[in-house]
Amino acid sequence: MVDIQGLPIELLHLILSVFVCPDDSDLLSRDPSTDAKDDNANELDDEYDDDKPDEYETLRNACLVSRKFREVAQPLLFRDLFDDGLAGDDPNPTISFTKTIYQRPDLEKHVRQISILPLPFNPGGRELLPTEDPEFFKGIIRDLKLADQEEAAWISAMEKSDLGVFAALLANKTPNLRGLHLPVRYFWTQPFIELFRRNPEFLSNLESIWIESDDEHSGFDIAFYEKFLTLPKVTFSTFEYGDLFDASFPSTWLPGSLETKELSFHHCHIDAGAIKKLTQACKQLKTFTYNNFSLDPNDRRILHAGTEPECNAKQAQEALLVHKDTLELFHLEFAMAAWDADSPEENAVSQVKVGSFREFSVLQTILIPQTSLPPHPEFPSSLETLHVTDCNSSIQELAQNVATDCKNGLYPNLTNFKVFAIDITQPIKLPGQQVPEGKTPEQCFLALRDMFKGTKVNFQILPYELPDFDDYGDLDDYDEDLGFEEDFEEPDFEENPAGADPGMGPIPPQLLELLMQRALMDPEFAHLHQDEDSGDDSWETDDSDRAN
Numbered sequence: 001m002v003d004i005q006g007l008p009i010e011l012l013h014l015i016l017s018v019f020v021c022p023d024d025s026d027l028l029s030r031d032p033s034t035d036a037k038d039d040n041a042n043e044l045d046d047e048y049d050d051d052k053p054d055e056y057e058t059l060r061n062a063c064l065v066s067r068k069f070r071e072v073a074q075p076l077l078f079r080d081l082f083d084d085g086l087a088g089d090d091p092n093p094t095i096s097f098t099k100t101i102y103q104r105p106d107l108e109k110h111v112r113q114i115s116i117l118p119l120p121f122n123p124g125g126r127e128l129l130p131t132e133d134p135e136f137f138k139g140i141i142r143d144l145k146l147a148d149q150e151e152a153a154w155i156s157a158m159e160k161s162d163l164g165v166f167a168a169l170l171a172n173k174t175p176n177l178r179g180l181h182l183p184v185r186y187f188w189t190q191p192f193i194e195l196f197r198r199n200p201e202f203l204s205n206l207e208s209i210w211i212e213s214d215d216e217h218s219g220f221d222i223a224f225y226e227k228f229l230t231l232p233k234v235t236f237s238t239f240e241y242g243d244l245f246d247a248s249f250p251s252t253w254l255p256g257s258l259e260t261k262e263l264s265f266h267h268c269h270i271d272a273g274a275i276k277k278l279t280q281a282c283k284q285l286k287t288f289t290y291n292n293f294s295l296d297p298n299d300r301r302i303l304h305a306g307t308e309p310e311c312n313a314k315q316a317q318e319a320l321l322v323h324k325d326t327l328e329l330f331h332l333e334f335a336m337a338a339w340d341a342d343s344p345e346e347n348a349v350s351q352v353k354v355g356s357f358r359e360f361s362v363l364q365t366i367l368i369p370q371t372s373l374p375p376h377p378e379f380p381s382s383l384e385t386l387h388v389t390d391c392n393s394s395i396q397e398l399a400q401n402v403a404t405d406c407k408n409g410l411y412p413n414l415t416n417f418k419v420f421a422i423d424i425t426q427p428i429k430l431p432g433q434q435v436p437e438g439k440t441p442e443q444c445f446l447a448l449r450d451m452f453k454g455t456k457v458n459f460q461i462l463p464y465e466l467p468d469f470d471d472y473g474d475l476d477d478y479d480e481d482l483g484f485e486e487d488f489e490e491p492d493f494e495e496n497p498a499g500a501d502p503g504m505g506p507i508p509p510q511l512l513e514l515l516m517q518r519a520l521m522d523p524e525f526a527h528l529h530q531d532e533d534s535g536d537d538s539w540e541t542d543d544s545d546r547a548n
Contacts, residue, residue: 081114094163118186162187164192212238212239244275263282266291269303286328289331291333301335324361329364351371357377370390394427396430414457418459
């Protein structure tokens with residue numbers, strides 16, 4: 001039997017790569033929009049699952065086995081930097097990682113990915129640098145030959161443990177860097193801008209850029225990161241909680257100037273002019289994601305007064321027609337309307353219907369809200385997956401039209417048709433009814449599913465996975481895959497009048513608010529929704545009633 005240490009180094013490297021590191025292609029192309037192809041179109045998988053073994057610890061242990069194992073494992077150990085701001089064995093992983101790369105130049109060629117996530121809960125900054133580090137990094141900064149004022153600013157930020165300086169120094173030392181995931185909050189980007197100006201080869205091999213903010217610091221200007229997208233090899237671009245407007249659109253993003261093929265926006269705000277210019281600037285788009293939907297009210301963006309209106313579904317679709325021969329995924333979802341919206345304009349964007357998709361020759365996946373689809377949508381013959389999201393009214397007509405088109409051979413590749421709803425009884429009802437008279441919810445679903453008999457379509461109605469609110473209580477028994485499928489079991493409304501899983505406990509306040517929003521939109525409950533200007537106080541009781 002051959003001893004494992006007798007294997008060639010190339011084979012040992014392959015073994016360790018398979019067992020402890022993600023594949024390079026997954027590392028670079030990982031994007032929230034790809035999760036939308038899974039069963040739940042709106043919940044992102046945790047890329048760093050707590051249940052997985054500690055990959056870094058495995059590599060560290062491998063380094064201790066022998067010199068040969070160390071030679072194989074150490075490059076893998078320094079392939080990826082992941083810093084989520086959570087205190088662990090190393091309170092400053094970005095700083096220590098950068099220091100090691102400068103001390104060991106032989107490792108710099110192995111670095112492929114830098115991921116620095118927004119610091120959680122505003123912890124008041126990083127811990128102070130170890131005593132010997134300031135002088136070490138001052139020497140590195142001085143070697144850059146910056147102007148006196150710039151050098152002083154860099155050193156000052158470094159001494160305050162600003163990760164922007166360390167990330168820029170690290171990126172400047174890693175010529176094979178492929179992926180860059182940067183935060184907006186507490187992150188100084190000026191060092192990157194300066195290095196772009198000084199070094200034409202800076203980040204020249206970068207393929208993936210992900211700029212992440214959060215709801216507390218939303219509204220950063222995406223145009224500020226224009227240089228990252230103009231890099232010659234950047235093909236994956238993702239932004240979270242940013243804004244892009246026609247008035248400030250980067251002048252360097254000329255038509256056909258960007259290599260980006262997969263473009264994703266999450267909880268962003270982009271106006272019609274900017275979306276048109278951006279799609280024209282991309283040479284060849286394969287996937288487009290604009291996803292602002294969330295069940296969590298805390299994710300709702302608060303926009304400044306006077307902000308340009310958001311692009312609607314029709315405008316986004318028309319803008320993407322320039323990529324009709326290359327676009328494979330179209331994912332569009334708008335934020336849920338506020339329950340206390342002051343005017344109909346709050347809902348105007350999501351109500352606009354898309355036009356025909358027939359011109360998109362290779363489009364395989366469409367994720368789109370119910371309100372953006374006409375009763376008889378026109379999809380491309382290449383369609384394989386259709387997810388109708390945020391569904392809160394009858395889909396009888398829509399399902400019938402799609403089923404008829406399938407039987408007429410218009411969608412020969414369509415196999416996956418899923419409808420997502422907060423209340424899974426909403427899609428099956430007839431207009432003005434909760435459930436058609438004399439039928440059970442199961443019978444209604446089966447009638448919808450039977451429309452697709454004789455086709456390859458797997459039709460399902462699924463609920464959204466509940467958000468992880470802090471005050472939820474124990475949801476371990478919640479089945480996120482519960483839906484109207486072949487093995488549907490109707491709830492026992494006699495034993496449980498609310499129709500809910502008794503194991504779930506009380507409905508959290510945030511979810512109850514969302515359910516009430518949907519109820520008020522239901523024609524069956526229209527009499528409960530009073531017009532603010534009507535002055536109708538018929539719902540109130542008089543003093544004697546309250547006294548009793």
